[in-house]
Amino acid sequence: MADASLKQKIDSGQFIAAPGVFDMMSLLMVEKIGFDAVYASGYWNVASDQGIPDAGLATYTDFVNRFAKMVKKSSAPVIADADTGFGGLINLAHTVRGYEEAGISAMQIEDQEFPKKCGHTPHRIVIPIEDMVNKIKVAIDTRASDDFLIIARTDARTGYGFDEAMRRMDAYAEAGADILFFESPESPEEMASFCSAIDKPCVANMSNGGRTPMLSVDELKQVGYAMAIYPAMAPLVMLEAIEKSYRTLKSEGVCETENIPMYEFKQFCSDIGFDQIHAFEKKWGATTNAPNNYARFA
Structure with missing residues (x-):
């Protein structure tokens, strides 16, 4: 079930x-550093898992199975x-039950037509406001616990204007x-107008390369946000590093240079859990017949 600490922290x-987080290794790094919550983005998990665009092509099963694994490790x-x-009202109810049973603590649903598109791309079409209101009501009625939070998103700003987006936010609240x-x-002014007009917690999407100005945590607090998600930072940093390293291998024929920072392999072995594997094997004698060179990985 949902982790009640998220609601408690927001309420306080x-x-x-x-x-x-877009795969299990990015989640591993978040665990190592420590945060109060993590955000599993549809865009980046679909890209990582299937190599396809965030355009409504992935299914409920794709999402919930992948996110359930993250919950177990987070x-x-x-x-x-x-x-x-992932469909009409009955599909939404099924999604709510599945996400909550998977241990997810907050579920984000949006008011786009199906199939949807990434929220920072053009040509998004939104459903009638009454249809989204019903979705929110169904989600709330379906959940088993108030600790499982419903995040209502509108994509109306880009194609329909600020006022229409705010009308929808009022209705969803x-x-x-x-x-x-x-x-x-x-603009920062639009962000401040939104937060000041809504008497509920508001979330900012700090998506690098998107349409929204990138503000610091202190600036977001001052504007009035309760939460910020950072879906694009880690994968974009990773892609830049990977492309640079592959190009260096292609052009220079080497895989290690001073210009390419590289995480220590021995440290990652520890991060991923090999210390526990080695401790288990030492306790139970599982490596008695292992080759002599096995020790160099210890």
């Missing part, structure tokens, strides 16, 4: 900075993308959403 006024509450709920998500505001 603690700001939540949730870095994006000591912090997991906030997870659920696109449009009235429908009972726990957290409000105004996707892709285009």
